[in-house]
Amino acid sequence: MTTPRPARIAMFSIAAAGHVHPSLEVIRELVRRGHRVDYAIPEAFAEVVADTGAEPRTYTSTLPTDDDPDAWGTELIDNIEPFLDDAIQALPQLAKAFEGNEPDLVLADIAAYPARVLAHRWGVPHVQLSPAMVAWQGYEEEVAGPMFAELKRSPRGIAYYERFERWLADHGVPLDPDRFTGRPDRCLVLIPRALQPHADRVDEDVYTFVGACQGDRAHQGEWHRPAGAEKVLLVSLGSSFTKEPAFYRECVAAFGDLPGWHVVLQIGKHVDPAELDPRGHGLPANIEVHSWVPQLAILKQADAFVTHAGAGGSQEGLACGVPMVAVPQAADQFGNAETLQNLGVARHLPKEKADAAALRAAVLELVDDPAVAERLRAIREEMAAEGGTRRAADLIEAELP
Structure with a gap:
């Protein structure tokens, strides 16, 4: 493949880990290939x-942050209005930021609405980078x-x-x-294609x-498996839907x-570790609690993963070959949980049913099932063949004028 001349590329995203x-x-x-990339980000x-x-x-964004998930x-209208509000106020900022330095090509996250408007204004290609499932033929009807x-019949939706x-x-x-x-x-x-509903359409x-374009994530830090830990969970x-102290208590x-198991429990910014131990007896010695962890570093050493089934976490679990218990909280997580279960690598536990007994049974069943391990191995091979980072960069270069 002929390497194109160095180009000026603009990337647009929002301030959310799952999108960046x-x-x-x-x-x-x-x-690394010599292109100049200007990245619009809060x-x-x-x-x-x-x-x-x-x-x-x-640029300055008006979108809610992880500091205030409520x-x-x-x-539904509460979830979509902020993106339009933010796009309208951000567009003038972004147009000014790139004035005189217009790019040859625009890359954009799915939530970066101003990017497509600016690409149209500049007359350059617009390539979306989707961190989640995409529409299939029939998606609108189904x-x-x-x-x-x-929503479209309601006064607020019409407006x-x-x-x-x-x-x-x-x-x-x-x-x-739409x-x-x-x-x-x-x-x-x-x-990975494996996570896409109706991929054949x-x-x-x-x-x-x-597929996954993960890299080593060294900037997020390291994690080391404790000596003597036979299994790691x-x-x-x-990062967004973490205000769930009752759920974390069920995990504890x-x-x-649990003999032989070491547990890493991430509880986010909004839960005090003291809430996990209301009687003040102290948490079990095999559980470490953090507000944030280097997730990928841990998954590379883990034997099981209890996850909300966000697109990022789901594909990281698949890439690391880790069986998952999916407890979805919002948005596309419910569909991801079903997809993972249908793949034979996870159990979908609705939040209201995710008590201690159900969580424990699901994890132990998964890690003891050789069919789950074999399916994870096969999916990892499929993902490796999708090309990842280098293929993505090749395809972006192919879109350059």
Whole structure:
């Protein structure tokens, strides 16, 4: 393959780990190949971006952060309005940040709405980098249509769509909001094909699965398996939906003092470790508790993973060959949990049923089942063949003008 001339590439994302981390190694590889990458990101992730060799272009975001997860509300409209609000106020900032330095190509996370508007304005290709499942042929009729039908009839939903349509029209983008947000012209899917529902109905002229692009994540730190630990279990609900002290107490009850097992319990920013030990007796010696952990470093040494089944954690579990107990909390996690269970590598436990007895039984059944280990081995081989970081960078270069 002929290496193209060094190009100027712009990448756009939001300040959320699940949206930034999946593509970091792709950005690092593009920089290694000699391309100039300017990365639009809020200040909270500027250092992580700079570590790849890209140039952070910081902007102010109005999206709720992990510091206030309740700000996302409880209804569908609560979940989608903030992205439009943020896009409208961020677009002028981003246009100014790139003025005089317009790129040859735009890369964008699925939540970075201004990127597609700017690519249209600049007349350059727009390539989406999806850290989660993508739409398949029939998705609108089977999933999106029923999900949004009531919203589109409500006063708040009607106002949202009218505002979105005006914003697109004002910037000359000839798309309706649903197509704008859900149907890119070109997309690289940064999850393994195995995690994609109805993968046989995905348009491969638009979407290319390149699988996990993880790198070594050295910047996140290391973790060392304790001497004498026969089995290691990681429990993590990610970074956003972690305010679950009752669930963590069930995990302590399920795995505390379990012979031969060492447990790493990540509880996030919003739970005090004291809440896991309301009687003050002290936690079992085999459990270490942290607000945050270097997840991938632990999974490479783990024997089981209790997860919320976010796209990032799900594919990391698959890439490391770790059986999973999926306890979804929100969004696409429910579908991911079902997919993992259908693959034969996980058990889906709804949150309301995830008590100590159910958690313990699920973990022990998974790690003792040779069929689960064999299926994980086969999936790891399939993922390796998808190409990962280098293939993603090759495909991005192929889109350069």
